[in-house]
Amino acid sequence: MNKQNILIAGAGGAVGKHLVEHLSGEHSLSLLTRSRTTFSSDSQASSNRIVEANVLNTSTLRGACEGVHTVISTVGASLDLRAMSDKRSFMEVDLQGNLNLLEEAKRSGVQRFVYLSAFGAESMPTAYTNAHEAFVRHLKASGLEYGIVRPTGFFYVNLEFLGMAKSGIASVIGNGKARTNPIHEADVAKACAEAALKQGNLEMNIGGPETFTRQEIAELAFAALGKKPRVMNIPAFIPTLMKPLVSPFNRRIGDLVEFLAYVATHECVAPVYGEKRLGDYFRVHC
Numbered sequence: 001m002n003k004q005n006i007l008i009a010g011a012g013g014a015v016g017k018h019l020v021e022h023l024s025g026e027h028s029l030s031l032l033t034r035s036r037t038t039f040s041s042d043s044q045a046s047s048n049r050i051v052e053a054n055v056l057n058t059s060t061l062r063g064a065c066e067g068v069h070t071v072i073s074t075v076g077a078s079l080d081l082r083a084m085s086d087k088r089s090f091m092e093v094d095l096q097g098n099l100n101l102l103e104e105a106k107r108s109g110v111q112r113f114v115y116l117s118a119f120g121a122e123s124m125p126t127a128y129t130n131a132h133e134a135f136v137r138h139l140k141a142s143g144l145e146y147g148i149v150r151p152t153g154f155f156y157v158n159l160e161f162l163g164m165a166k167s168g169i170a171s172v173i174g175n176g177k178a179r180t181n182p183i184h185e186a187d188v189a190k191a192c193a194e195a196a197l198k199q200g201n202l203e204m205n206i207g208g209p210e211t212f213t214r215q216e217i218a219e220l221a222f223a224a225l226g227k228k229p230r231v232m233n234i235p236a237f238i239p240t241l242m243k244p245l246v247s248p249f250n251r252r253i254g255d256l257v258e259f260l261a262y263v264a265t266h267e268c269v270a271p272v273y274g275e276k277r278l279g280d281y282f283r284v285h286c
């Protein structure tokens with residue numbers, strides 16, 4: 001494998017940090033973050049070039065892609081409900097931020113751009129997935145070689161169930177029967193690295209090795225704690241009604257609630273790619 005110059009945007013995020021681990025040593029990496037303190041205690045990451053830039057501020061992006069062959073972007077507004085004090089919407093960060101990065105990549109002669117969207121996003125009627133796929137359309141029209149990775153939900157999102165199980169009762173939106181195969185962040189990073197190192201345009205739909213109903217994921221969290229499951233079902237219309245109430249104050253929370261209500265009530269099963277198991281992940285995080 002030839003050594004490549006790769007810029008990882010979102011390098012300090014859940015997938016990004018696994019990407020750094022996966023590609024370090026073999027390739028010459030530039031790690032884009034809004035603050036270099038993200039990597040202050042990460043010796044492996046800090047041995048790479050750090051690019052401090054905010055994708056929403058184009059002047060900070062100048063020079064970020066100089067000498068870079070491939071950009072991998074995992075930049076996106078956080079899905080973590082604890083990070084919602086940053087109210088910027090998915091359209092602002094996932095679409096406009098990545099468009100700014102794409103422009104800078106083109107200006108610097110980058111040849112390949114890998115982007116992380118979400119499984120099923122092409123046909124989901126939600127603002128979050130629309131933002132991802134709007135960017136994908138721009139990327140496909142950009143003239144750069146592209147790789148698009150569309151994973152199911154990451155394991156860490158399901159830690160919400162573990163938290164609820166610890167408190168004694170978990171809630172599931174809808175009847176809990178819709179199935180999905182969540183995937184470990186490290187397996188997603190492996191797919192992004194694969195998409196970066198291949199040639200030609202490609203799209204990868206990926207999920208984890210096990211398929212569960214939402215109800216079974218909640219029960220798995222109780223099992224990891226050795227507790228008897230207690231699961232409450234929340235009618236799906238409740239989060240759907242919440243979107244117009246919440247959005248005027250925080251659009252991102254409104255869009256996230258809409259997305260969560262949709263995926264919790266629709267089948268979301270992707271071709272198996274990941275190898276890591278959710279039960280093991282829960283046990284490590286107990």
Ligand SMILES: NC(=O)c1ccc[n+]([C@@H]2O[C@H](COP(=O)([O-])OP(=O)(O)OC[C@H]3O[C@@H](n4cnc5c(N)ncnc54)[C@H](OP(=O)(O)O)[C@@H]3O)[C@@H](O)[C@H]2O)c1
Binds near residue numbers: 009032056075097157
């Ligand atoms: N979670 C899921 O289940 C799931 C499923 C499918 C797809 N996805 C998508 O996968 C992508 C990555 O997810 P993740 O869980 O790894 O996200 P994450 O942990 O929240 O990381 C996102 C990264 O984006 C960067 N970022 C955000 N705003 C930025 C800005 N204005 N300028 C520069 N960088 C910025 C952050 O960098 P710094 O904080 O270091 O600046 C962070 O490292 C997202 O687009 C997400 O929508 C997620």
